[in-house]
Amino acid sequence: MSLLRRWFDPIRSRWFFQKPTRQEVLPTEQGLSIYLRLDDVYSYLAVQQLPQLEEILTDDLKPLKVVISDTAAEPPNGMTKTEWHTYCLNDAKILATQHRFSYDEEKPEQPTQEALKQAETILKNTPLTGQNFLYLLEDVFHMLWQQQYGKLRTLFVMASQHQKPQETPERVFDHTPVLASYFEFGGRKYHAVDDLLRLTRRLKQQKLLTDNPIFLINHIEWREHLMSDAEELAEIQAMHPELDLYIALEDPISWLLLAYIKEELADYYNIQMNLYPLSYRSRDHFDWSLATRLSKRAEVEFTPFCRPTADSILEMAHLFYSVPDDEQVDAMYEILKAVWTKGKDFSFKSHFQQMQQLLSIEQLTDVNVAELLARNDALCDQKHQPDFPVLELRINGKHYVFNSLYRVWMIESIFSNVLEQLYKSENDAENNEFEISKE
Incomplete structure (x- = not known):
């Protein structure tokens, strides 16, 4: 490290950290947006929270803007696309188990290209707006990620034959590179799942929510132990x-x-x-x-x-x-x-x-x-x-x-899960012994 940096960095840091750690008010002019990809498993988890989130937003942030991208960003840390997809599927399973999201735990897999195109047509052509669109969005993601391709095709046929692409500012289809779903508010990005609590704390601080946000019910706070018995x-x-x-x-x-x-x-x-x-x-x-x-x-x-x-x-x-x-x-x-x-x-x-x-x-x-x-x-x-x-x-x-x-x-x-499995095994063993003794 240069002599200049050795002396200048601590001075600069003291100045930096004396500033407020949280900007008091973020601008609301651009509203609240969420960026999704239909083939992104984190987007699948995120859309399961959107109707509830939309419901408690103040009028200043309504409607929630949904940006659906068809372009994936490059995987992080030098990972291959296959490694990244495998990691995401496994990580999503952990998040789904912890926070009670719907998820195919038996055999999670990426949706097919045909299904993705059908889903995009459904969402582009629907006349639904606001919360009704968010419910449809959630249903379409369920069909994609639960391999309910029969239901998806039925909707696709209806959307392609009886409806035309809709133009609405709250629903955008573009090519923005998206690695994993994220919210954007006041010029800042928030991971759609991992930063959801941080985002809602910000919105609540700025009085942009009409009710208390209840998301990620099993979230573990810092310095608060899950186990105290x-x-x-x-x-x-x-x-x-x-x-x-x-x-x-x-x-x-x-x-x-x-x-x-x-x-x-x-x-x-x-x-x-x-x-x-x-x-x-x-x-x-x-x-x-x-x-x-x-x-x-x-x-x-x-x-x-x-x-x-x-x-x-x-x-x-x-x-x-x-x-x-x-x-x-x-x-x-x-x-x-x-x-x-x-x-x-x-x-x-x-x-x-x-x-x-x-x-x-x-x-x-x-x-x-x-x-x-x-x-x-x-x-x-x-x-x-x-x-x-x-x-x-x-x-x-x-x-x-x-x-x-x-x-x-x-x-x-x-x-906690290790103990839960241990107790379950012990109970099963005791029940088996009891059944044997009855015989």
């Missing part, structure tokens, strides 16, 4: 769960999640954490206001944004691999805390030596750190995840892979 907690702790974290060291979200999991979840559930730092991934462009809001919700300190450079990453990893294995989590916590709360630059000799002393490192390791990071990269790539950090949880003989700040809630949800 002492007996259940003890059972999870006795299973000795393990959690692997693959973290990009220049990514502030990696710091926020590592700190949150270490401070709030690891000891509580007796989770053994294993860290795998990754080589420099050029993750230098972030939504800093989102990171700030996350730090406040997760109650994790986060102030300067002195983004580590590629040289800094190597030095941070050098420190990490110079402490004993059982001290590495604590060491990385201190290293990242120094970066993201104090603006330390470990390519700067003085900062490096200070941390070496703090971690009581008498002798730096002579292993090839770059090779270790490359090995971690390869392991991480095998997980086929679209974002960082990548997490792998192992418990009760099974393993679960997920990623990013949007899926941290899965840790506790998985624990």
